[in-house]
Amino acid sequence: MSTKPRPLFLKDRRDTPNVPGGGRKREALVEKSRIAIREGSHSFHAAARLFDKTTRERAWLLYAWCRRCDDIADNQHMGGELGDQSNAEDRLKSIRLLTRRALDGLPTADPAFDAFGLVAAEVGLTEQMAEDVIAGFQLDAADWRPRTEADMMRYCYHVAGAVGVMMAVVMGVDPKDKDTLDRANDLGLAFQLSNIARDIVEDDAAGRCYLPEMWLVEQDIEPGQHTKPHHREELAEMAARLVDLVEKHEAAARVGAARLPFRSRWAVLSAARIYGAIGRKVRKRGIEAWNSRTYVPRWEKAWYGVRGFVSAVINRPHEPDQPIDWGIADYRPDPA
Missing domain, CATH: 1.10.600.10 (Farnesyl Diphosphate Synthase)
Structure with a gap:
């Protein structure tokens, strides 16, 4: 009995591996996060220098996610002038989707979310902890x-x-x-x-x-x-x-x-x-x-x-x- 060949897209499909950081190298994520905190918060950047190396890098990784979520929610860059505030719900959905993927160790195409996935895996941050932060963006989006x-x-x-x-x-x-x-x-x-x-x-x-x-x-x-x-x-x-x-x-x-x-x-x-x-x-x-x-x-x-x-x-x-x-x-x- 003959069998039909599997469609090419099924035969060649590979499951995306679940890797903290979405497969990006830790060194690259740390460096991008360091740049983000240097640009985004002078006070936090100054205080973070006092941590030991490991804690400092993890603080940078977490900050990068916070900064990026804030920028997406407010349609701005590095906390600058607010952009068009329409489609706020769509931006919040994107934040939640990318955060969920990051926590699952899937690539997000955004270094800040990959950074969050990495630090979450290293120290045990949870989806509930992230959602508590995202809820604040939800309040602003609703003009609360x-x-x-x-x-x-x-x-x-x-x-x-x-x-x-x-x-x-x-x-x-x-x-x-x-x-x-x-x-x-x-x-x-x-x-x-x-x-x-x-x-x-x-x-x-x-x-x-x-x-x-x-x-x-x-x-x-x-x-x-x-x-x-x-x-x-x-x-x-x-x-x-x-x-x-x-x-x-x-x-x-x-x-x-x-x-x-x-x-x-x-x-x-x-x-x-x-x-x-x-x-x-x-x-x-x-x-x-x-x-x-x-x-x-x-x-x-x-x-x-x-x-x-x-x-x-x-x-x-x-x-x-x-x-x-x-x-x-x-x-x-x-x-x-």
């Missing part, structure tokens, strides 16, 4: 606005706290160590709250507002008018309120940092000082905080690195003024 302080904190969790959780795993924290992951989340929350305070006017120009609507109501500010010159006093008050939250979560983060290896502890404490300084500068500048962009100069970052080193050596963090009775569960939306 926080109504309450709790809403704002949930947003901060998705766009920064969840990244802090993944960074903790990169630094060697056991994914089952919920308390230390909670404190890593605190660091991300502090970072994002500082960013919100600094970027209030810039965000408004892009059609976004991350201040809770209830705060605006309390200040008797008309909708869409919070950045107008006649409301600068109220804006400065709300920025100061944000910085109070920064300092609350910054203090809690130091408790978790005390459990990290020395060089990771040094990097985290230095980064906390740098980002905390951004918020404190905004608070100090008051109504003039948005006349020009608030930043931390290079010499000051170096000084915070020295202070971070001393704190890491002593490793006796001051107890926060408030009892720590919160965690990641408080910032994730109720599944119901």
Whole structure:
């Protein structure tokens, strides 16, 4: 009995191997990721230098994915000017598809996603961890606005706290160590709250507002008018309120940092000082905080690195003024 020959496309088909990094060489992914962080975040780039070599490279790999997802979601390049915001759902679908492929060890044709697949395989990052970050992009795509302080904190969790959780795993924290992951989340929350305070006017120009609507109501500010010159006093008050939250979560983060290896502890404490300084500068500048962009100069970052080193050596963090009775569960939306 004769048999029909197999079609050529079936006979010659090869299953794509599942290889962390999509088959790209680790050295190439690390180098591309190093360039991405150098261009995309001067503060994070400076702090990452303090890690040991392996942790530093893994932080670069994770950052490359975060930066690329943000750029795809906002249709921008390296955090620059926002592009056309139509078809946002399609861009989010692409992020999820490429992330899933990367986690499966399949090639994505995008070095940043391949980099994520590599670091995820090396340290045990999960799809849920990635999805928590992507959910933040989903909120922006839906033109979401926080109504309450709790809403704002949930947003901060998705766009920064969840990244802090993944960074903790990169630094060697056991994914089952919920308390230390909670404190890593605190660091991300502090970072994002500082960013919100600094970027209030810039965000408004892009059609976004991350201040809770209830705060605006309390200040008797008309909708869409919070950045107008006649409301600068109220804006400065709300920025100061944000910085109070920064300092609350910054203090809690130091408790978790005390459990990290020395060089990771040094990097985290230095980064906390740098980002905390951004918020404190905004608070100090008051109504003039948005006349020009608030930043931390290079010499000051170096000084915070020295202070971070001393704190890491002593490793006796001051107890926060408030009892720590919160965690990641408080910032994730109720599944119901």
